[in-house]
Amino acid sequence: MAKTQKPPRRYREDLSETPDWLKRKKCPQRDQYLSGKRILPANLTGKEKLTDLVDETFLAYNAARLKEACQLFVRKMLEPDVTVGMSLAGALTPAGLGCSSIVPLIKAGFVDWIVATGANLYHDLHFALNYPVRVGSFKMDDTELRNNDIVRIYDVLLGYSDCLMATDEILRSILIQPEFQKEMGTAELHYLLGRYAAEWERQAGLKDVSVLAAAYRAGVPCYTSSPGDSTIGMNVAGVELRGSKLRINPSIDVNETTAFVLAAKRAGGKSAAVLWGGGSPKNFMLQTEPQIQEVLRIKEYGHDYFLQVTDARPDTGGLSGATPSEAVSWGKVDPESLPDAVVCYTDTTIAMPILTHYALATHKPRKLRRLYDQRAAMIKALTKEYFLHNPVKMIDGPDRMF
Numbered sequence: 349m350a351k352t353q354k355p356p357r358r359y360r361e362d363l364s365e366t367p368d369w370l371k372r373k374k375c376p377q378r379d380q381y382l383s384g385k386r387i388l389p390a391n392l393t394g395k396e397k398l399t400d401l402v403d404e405t406f407l408a409y410n411a412a413r414l415k416e417a418c419q420l421f422v423r424k425m426l427e428p429d430v431t432v433g434m435s436l437a438g439a440l441t442p443a444g445l446g447c448s449s450i451v452p453l454i455k456a457g458f459v460d461w462i463v464a465t466g467a468n469l470y471h472d473l474h475f476a477l478n479y480p481v482r483v484g485s486f487k488m489d490d491t492e493l494r495n496n497d498i499v500r501i502y503d504v505l506l507g508y509s510d511c512l513m514a515t516d517e518i519l520r521s522i523l524i525q526p527e528f529q530k531e532m533g534t535a536e537l538h539y540l541l542g543r544y545a546a547e548w549e550r551q552a553g554l555k556d557v558s559v560l561a562a563a564y565r566a567g568v569p570c571y572t573s574s575p576g577d578s579t580i581g582m583n584v585a586g587v588e589l590r591g592s593k594l595r596i597n598p599s600i601d602v603n604e605t606t607a608f609v610l611a612a613k614r615a616g617g618k619s620a621a622v623l624w625g626g627g628s629p630k631n632f633m634l635q636t637e638p639q640i641q642e643v644l645r646i647k648e649y650g651h652d653y654f655l656q657v658t659d660a661r662p663d664t665g666g667l668s669g670a671t672p673s674e675a676v677s678w679g680k681v682d683p684e685s686l687p688d689a690v691v692c693y694t695d696t697t698i699a700m701p702i703l704t705h706y707a708l709a710t711h712k713p714r715k716l717r718r719l720y721d722q723r724a725a726m727i728k729a730l731t732k733e734y735f736l737h738n739p740v741k742m743i744d745g746p747d748r749m750f
């Protein structure tokens with residue numbers, strides 16, 4: 349057979365065992381259904397690049413979903429007109445994902461705003477302070493660990509006095525500084541903490557180990573959906589007993605994040621949600637659309653791209669496992685965008701470094717959007733549109749704000 353000639357498609361010729369009903373069928377869509385890539389990957393050699401491994405051997409099940417996630421991220425979400433939000437749940441920074449993946453994603457301009465559990469941002473501070481977090485084992489005796497001044501996050505170990513308590517002590521000394529003595533949202537809180545984290549990194553001779561420091565430098569606003577529910581929140585509450593005037597106002601966060609999504613849409617661009625795990629950060633990120641549509645009554649259609657890595661099932665009704673199609677019913681995801689939605693059931697600690705590597709290897713850095721610096725202007729635009737769409741007045745004030 350000549351090299352250029354394609355081998356003939358082989359259909360079964362002996363139809364004697366084919367049931368009668370099938371013999372008579374024309375099967376017009378058969379070729380279309382079977383038009384997918386043939387599953388026949390080459391033998392691995394050990395010389396493959398990670399990107400080729402993903403593209404060529406992640407062919408089915410959650411490997412295929414991870415490949416689709418990588419491709420969706422690089423081919424669509426990283427287009428210049430897309431504003432990318434990233435939610436972080438699960439103990440990611442203690443596992444080193446801040447240094448390995450989140451910081452590089454921030455530096456490359458691949459994430460424009462973040463919603464994290466407070467714990468992820470709190471544990472990030474140990475890295476900035478150069479307090480070691482170490483590999484341990486999930487099989488260790490926790491009473492023994494307690495007796496040895498050690499705390500455990502599954503197979504990750506931290507010193508109780510010299511890492512945890514030491515971080516808290518420094519955190520409290522910062523939280524009573526004059527710049528913190530006012531009401532603020534969590535983006536400002538984390539920006540101010542990020543400035544310290546950047547300085548600690550510098551003093552320790554470390555580079556790019558802290559998410560808060562990287563976000564501070566890149567103007568990426570970092571929110572937390574439950575400000576009281578982490579050791580940062582616990583210390584904020586602790587210093588309040590000493591008369592601290594720091595008050596976290598979650599409504600500032602709701603309005604700022606909503607303003608980012610509306611601004612992306614009004615600029616003719618798109619909004620992407622990259623969701624690592626579930627929990628309240630996932631909802632906080634997605635609820636920006638119902639906030640626009642249901643509460644502020646502004647005409648809008650939902651996030652354009654949805655990518656989630658999770659271990660949570662959809663059938664328990666919990667938000668952590670809720671699918672993108674369920675999110676459509678709430679207006680969180682644009683129904684037109686459902687083909688651009690991927691859910692990968694795996695552990696973030698596996699998927700995040702792979703996706704980060706894939707993106708860095710195949711996409712050039714994006715210009716930093718620096719949303720932190722644009723919060724006031726975007727809130728102003730959101731407020732203006734709110735008043736345009738609603739017959740409301742300022743409470744105890746003029747008819748319209750603008």
Ligand SMILES: NC(=O)c1ccc[n+]([C@@H]2O[C@H](COP(=O)([O-])OP(=O)(O)OC[C@H]3O[C@@H](n4cnc5c(N)ncnc54)[C@H](O)[C@@H]3O)[C@@H](O)[C@H]2O)c1
Nearest residue numbers: 438439465466467577578625626627658659660668695696
């Ligand atoms: N995790 C900690 O070390 C820690 C410490 C102190 C406080 N907290 C607080 O507890 C609350 C809960 O946070 P959390 O971080 O434990 O999240 P969580 O357990 O609430 O996670 C939410 C969901 O994300 C998914 N998920 C979690 N880890 C995942 C992973 N590795 N891969 C894929 N999916 C994953 C799970 O489906 C889970 O239901 C937060 O408010 C946090 O600030 C957590």
